[in-house]
Amino acid sequence: MSETRSCDVLIAGAGPAGLATALYLLKARPELRGRVVALEKHAHPRFKTCAGGLIPKTILALNELEIALDIPYVTVTRSSARTVVGDALVERDEPVGTVVRRDEFDALLARSARDAGLRIVEHCRVAGVEQSNGCVRARTDTGDFEASVLVGADGSGSIVRRAVFGNGKETIGRALMTDLPADPNKDVEFAERCYRFDFRCVAAGIKGYAWSFPCSIGGRPHLNVGIYDQFPRKCRDSGGEQAAMLRELVRAFPELPLAGLSDRKISFKAYPIRWFDPGDRYVKGRVILAGDAAGVDPLMGEGISCAFEHGKLAAAAIGRLLDGDPRALADYDRELHWGAIGWKLRKLAFAARHFYGPYHRTFFRLSRISRRAQEIGLDWYNGASHSDELSTAVLIARWVRSVLLPPPVR
Ligand SMILES: Cc1cc2nc3c(=O)[nH]c(=O)nc-3n(C[C@H](O)[C@H](O)[C@H](O)COP(=O)(O)OP(=O)(O)OC[C@H]3O[C@@H](n4cnc5c(N)ncnc54)[C@H](O)[C@@H]3O)c2cc1C
Structure with missing residues (x-):
């Protein structure tokens, strides 16, 4: 039997939420160098199904953590939205979005976190979690790990969440995406430095939107094109969830060569996104949830900035816990419900209910x-x-x- 390895802080999952937790924690407490361990089932750089759109809030977090974005990216200064009642365009002087590739972005975060003193154990899948006497034990396929606190940052399908908090109500949306080679002189996403969103699928029963973002893959211009549905199971009930999403994606961008999606002549990836539900709990004993494992923006499915917000709050709470403050983790739970991020996600949940609800035309009209x-x-x-x-x-x-x-x- 392999021996149990112990440390001060365990993090399940080395995505943006887990790595942001480590980065904020080690920045505030460099003495924890080598005592914070992330367990990651893959190895960086690893593929992640994601459009890679970073909102300015995430760029502020990178600045705060003193991480230079020295990987390929594309910035946009315009955001256009097509709705059933007409179009809208917002233009700013500053970037409204920065598009990265997640394998490169997450590998950059992992490098920075390692430099700061995080130990990342790769190819290590967390299979279960147990708690006793103020100690948390993670069971993995390479043996057990023990710490005084565990952060469940293992994404939408979180094992930690299931093991500690139970299955509960599932609030899981779905997004699917594909990448197409782009012509930077012709495609408006590049020519006008523009994010394109299309909400017309709401009228067809999809509670979400289609998008087209400019991006760079291997130094070549591409479009990342996809569609998000906050309630995919409803579509499945009426038959063919994925088919309906693909149909609406093709309909949103008829000028793009997307016709081969439905018969898989063009490959695409689909992945769940867990969204914020104020009825959820984020702390149980010495286990806390962050990022997709906790739940992110229900309206747009944006989760990278939430991962950084959660990571920052988790790091502060863990620091207080290690100092002996018994209220620290309870305060983390309260922040996720009622702090700035909790309020933002509540407002976005409210917006999702209305923009994707039966009176969506009225709300789209109001917003215009x-x-x-x-x-x-x-x-x-x-x-x-x-x-x-x-x-x-x-x-x-x-x-x-x-x-x-x-x-x-x-
Ligand atoms: C198609 C699509 C497009 C999206 N586009 C955007 C976008 O443009 N902008 C945006 O902000 N958000 C976007 N999102 C959401 C975004 O991808 C997530 O919100 C974000 O990745 C959450 O980060 P995280 O660290 O919580 O989880 P993840 O990024 O999922 O990281 C979790 C990590 O945990 C690891 N892991 C999982 N299970 C285990 C286990 N049992 N043991 C050990 N390790 C484990 C995984 O390998 C992974 O590295 C999109 C999502 C999808 C599906």
Whole structure:
């Protein structure tokens, strides 16, 4: 029988949530160098089904962690949205998005975390979790690991979540995507540095949107094209969940060569995204959840910025726990429900209910009333200058002012 390896902090999963937890923790407490261990079932660089769109909030986190984005990326300054009641375009002077490839991005985070003192045990799959006497034990296919706290950052299908919190209500959306070679002179995503979103699939029963992002794969321009559905099981009930998503994706971008998707002549990847449910708990004993394992943005399925937000809060809570503060982990749970990230995800859950609900036309119409209001909404969503941390009252006041008052003369 293999011996149990012990450390101070165990992290299940070395994706953005697990690595952000380690990076924030080791930045604040360099003395933990070598005592924080991440268990990862794959090895970096590893493929991850994801469009790789980083909102400005994530770039702020990278700056805070002093990580230079020295991998290939494409930035966009415009965001266009097609809806059943018309189109909208928001343009900013600064990037509204930075598109990376997740294998390269996650490998960069892993490198930075290793440099800071994280031990990553690769090809190590967590199979179960047990707790006793203030100690957590992770069972893996290469033996047991023990620590005084465990972060479940093992993604949407989290084993830690299932082992410790039970199956519970499943709040899992699905996204599928493919990559197409692009012509940077012709395709608007490159020519106009634009993210394209298409919400017309909502009218066909898909609670989500299709997207097309410019990206760089192996130094060559590509489009990452995909579709997100917050409630894929509903589609499955009425027959052919994936077929309906593929049909709507082709319909959203008729000018793109997507016709071969339905018969798999063009390959695509599908993957679940767990979204935030305020009824969930994120702490049990010495085990806490972060990132997709906890649940991310229900409206857009954006999860990388949430992974960094959760990681930062988890690191602060773990630091306090190691100092002997018995309230530390309970406060983490409260932050995820009621702190800035909890409020943001609640608002996005509210928006998802309405934009993807029976009165979606009314809500899409309302959102198109004022261009300035759209800009405020986008800046809030993007967390540019931490505007996502503004109170609801301030946001509503800004929104009302932007709708009722004419724009200032420059
Ligand atoms: C098609 C698609 C497009 C998306 N596009 C975007 C986007 O443009 N922008 C955005 O912000 N978000 C996007 N998302 C969501 C984003 O990918 C996730 O929210 C994000 O990856 C969450 O990070 P995480 O660290 O919590 O989980 P993950 O990135 O899933 O990382 C979890 C890690 O844990 C490891 N792991 C899993 N199980 C075990 C185990 N049992 N033992 C050990 N290790 C384990 C995995 O190998 C992985 O490395 C998209 C998702 C999909 C499906």
